[in-house]
Amino acid sequence: MQRAGWGAPALTSTMQEAPEVPFYRHSLTEEDIAEVATVLRSLFLTTGPVTARLEEKLAAYLGVKHVVAVSSCTSALFLSLKALGIGPGDEVITTPMTFIATSNAVLHAGARPVFVDVEPATGNLDVARVAGAITPRTRAVIPVHLYGQMVDMVPLARLCRERGIAIVEDAAHALEARQGDVRPARLGDAACFSFYATKNLTCGEGGAVATSSDELKESLRRLRMHGMSRGAADRSTGRHQHWDMERLGFKANLSDIQSALLVHQIDRIEEQLARREAIARRYEEAFRGIGGLDFPRVKAGNTSARHLFTIWVPPERRDHTIAELERRQIGVAVNYRAVHLLSYYREAFGHEPGSFPIAEAIGSRTITIPLYPGLTDGEVDRVIAAVREVAGSW
Numbered sequence: 001m002q003r004a005g006w007g008a009p010a011l012t013s014t015m016q017e018a019p020e021v022p023f024y025r026h027s028l029t030e031e032d033i034a035e036v037a038t039v040l041r042s043l044f045l046t047t048g049p050v051t052a053r054l055e056e057k058l059a060a061y062l063g064v065k066h067v068v069a070v071s072s073c074t075s076a077l078f079l080s081l082k083a084l085g086i087g088p089g090d091e092v093i094t095t096p097m098t099f100i101a102t103s104n105a106v107l108h109a110g111a112r113p114v115f116v117d118v119e120p121a122t123g124n125l126d127v128a129r130v131a132g133a134i135t136p137r138t139r140a141v142i143p144v145h146l147y148g149q150m151v152d153m154v155p156l157a158r159l160c161r162e163r164g165i166a167i168v169e170d171a172a173h174a175l176e177a178r179q180g181d182v183r184p185a186r187l188g189d190a191a192c193f194s195f196y197a198t199k200n201l202t203c204g205e206g207g208a209v210a211t212s213s214d215e216l217k218e219s220l221r222r223l224r225m226h227g228m229s230r231g232a233a234d235r236s237t238g239r240h241q242h243w244d245m246e247r248l249g250f251k252a253n254l255s256d257i258q259s260a261l262l263v264h265q266i267d268r269i270e271e272q273l274a275r276r277e278a279i280a281r282r283y284e285e286a287f288r289g290i291g292g293l294d295f296p297r298v299k300a301g302n303t304s305a306r307h308l309f310t311i312w313v314p315p316e317r318r319d320h321t322i323a324e325l326e327r328r329q330i331g332v333a334v335n336y337r338a339v340h341l342l343s344y345y346r347e348a349f350g351h352e353p354g355s356f357p358i359a360e361a362i363g364s365r366t367i368t369i370p371l372y373p374g375l376t377d378g379e380v381d382r383v384i385a386a387v388r389e390v391a392g393s394w
C-alpha cells in the first residue's frame with residue numbers, strides 16, 4: 001500500500017515544528033487521496049452516494065443494522081440524545097474521565113450531566129457506582145470506552161434495561177473494540193464514533209452513529225439535516241420533489257469529500273489495530289516494574305481498540321515529565337484532566353476537588369505517548385528509552 005507523503009506544512013510564525021516523533025501521524029494512502037479526487041471531479045460534493053457507501057461499509061464492519069454519518073462525534077452524541085427525546089429536566093450519567101465533548105453534548109441537549117467516578121485500573125466508568133447516581137430524572141447513561149477499552153457493557157445494559165434508561169456509547173476511541181461477543185452498538189441504543197484528525201480512522205473532522213433501531217436511524221438522518229424529509233442526494237436526482245420539515249433539526253451531515261477519505265480506511269482497520277496492539281504490548285512490557293510508573297490495564301476478555309496509550313506518573317512529576325519528553329522530541333498529550341474540575345463545570349455545578357477522587361487522581365498523573373500504526377520500531381525504542389530515562393530522574 002503506497003503511503004501518502006507528509007508534505008511539510010508551511011510554518012506560520014505561530015506554528016511550532018512537530019517533534020521528531022510526533023504525537024500522531026496519519027496513515028492515509030494514495031488510494032484514499034485518489035478517492036477524494038474522484039469526488040472533487042464529480043458533480044456531487046455533499047452527503048450523497050459516497051457517504052451512503054461509507055455508512056454501509058461501517059455497518060458491515062460493526063455488524064450493526066444502521067450507521068448514520070455526521071460531522072463529528074460531538075454531533076453524534078448530541079443528535080443521539082435529541083433523537084431519544086432527552087432535554088431540559090433530564091439527567092444523563094457519564095464519566096468525568098473523558099474529553100469535554102461527552103458532557104458538553106449533554107449540556108447542548110439541555111440536560112444535566114451527572115458524573116460517576118471511574119475504575120482505578122482502567123479509568124472507565126465504574127458500573128458498580130451507576131445505580132447510586134440514578135434518580136427519577138435519569139434518562140440515559142453515556143459510557144465512554146476510554147482509550148479503546150469498552151466499559152463493562154453487560155451489567156450496565158442489565159441495569160439500564162430494568163429501569164428504562166437509554167445507553168448512548170461514546171465509542172470515539174473504540175470502533176474496533178470487543179468484549180467477548182459485545183461490540184459498540186450491540187447493547188447500547190446508539191454508539192458514537194469520531195473521525196477527528198488523530199483518531200484511528202480519520203477524515204480531519206467527522207463522526208457517525210451506529211444503531212440497530214430503525215426508528216432512531218430515521219430520526220438521526222433527519223436531525224442531521226435540519227429535520228428535512230429529504231436529503232440533498234434525494235433532491236438532486238430526477239425531477240423536483242417538494243420536501244417538508246416536520247421537526248427542528250440541525251446541520252451536522254458528513255460530506256462525500258470527507259466520506260471518500262474514509263471508505264478505504266475501513267479495509268485496513270484490523271491490520272492497523274494489529275500494529276497498534278504490538279506497539280502497546282511493547283510499551284507495557286517495557287514499563288512494567290519501573291518505580292512510580294503505571295498504566296491502565298486491559299481486562300481479561302477485552303480487546304482494546306488501542307486508540308491511546310497513557311502512562312501514569314507521580315502527579316508532582318507530571319509536568320516535568322511532559323517537558324522532558326518534549327525536550328527529547330517526543331510528542332505527548334494529556335487525555336484527560338477530569339472534566340468536573342474544569343472552570344466551567346466547577347462554576348456551573350459547584351464541583352470541588354474530592355468529588356470524584358479516582359478520576360482526579362488519574363487526571364493528575366496521565367501522559368499520553370505516541371501510538372499509531374506508522375510508528376517505526378526505532379521510534380518505539382526511542383519513546384521507551386526517553387520514558388525510562390526521565391523516570392530514572394524522578
Ligand SMILES: Cc1ncc(COP(=O)(O)O)c(C=O)c1O
Pocket residue numbers: 071072073074075098099101102144170172173193194195196206207
Ligand atoms: C472520548 C471522546 N468523545 C468525544 C470526542 C469528540 O469527537 P469529535 O472531535 O469528533 O467531535 C472525542 C474527541 O477527541 C473523544 O476523545
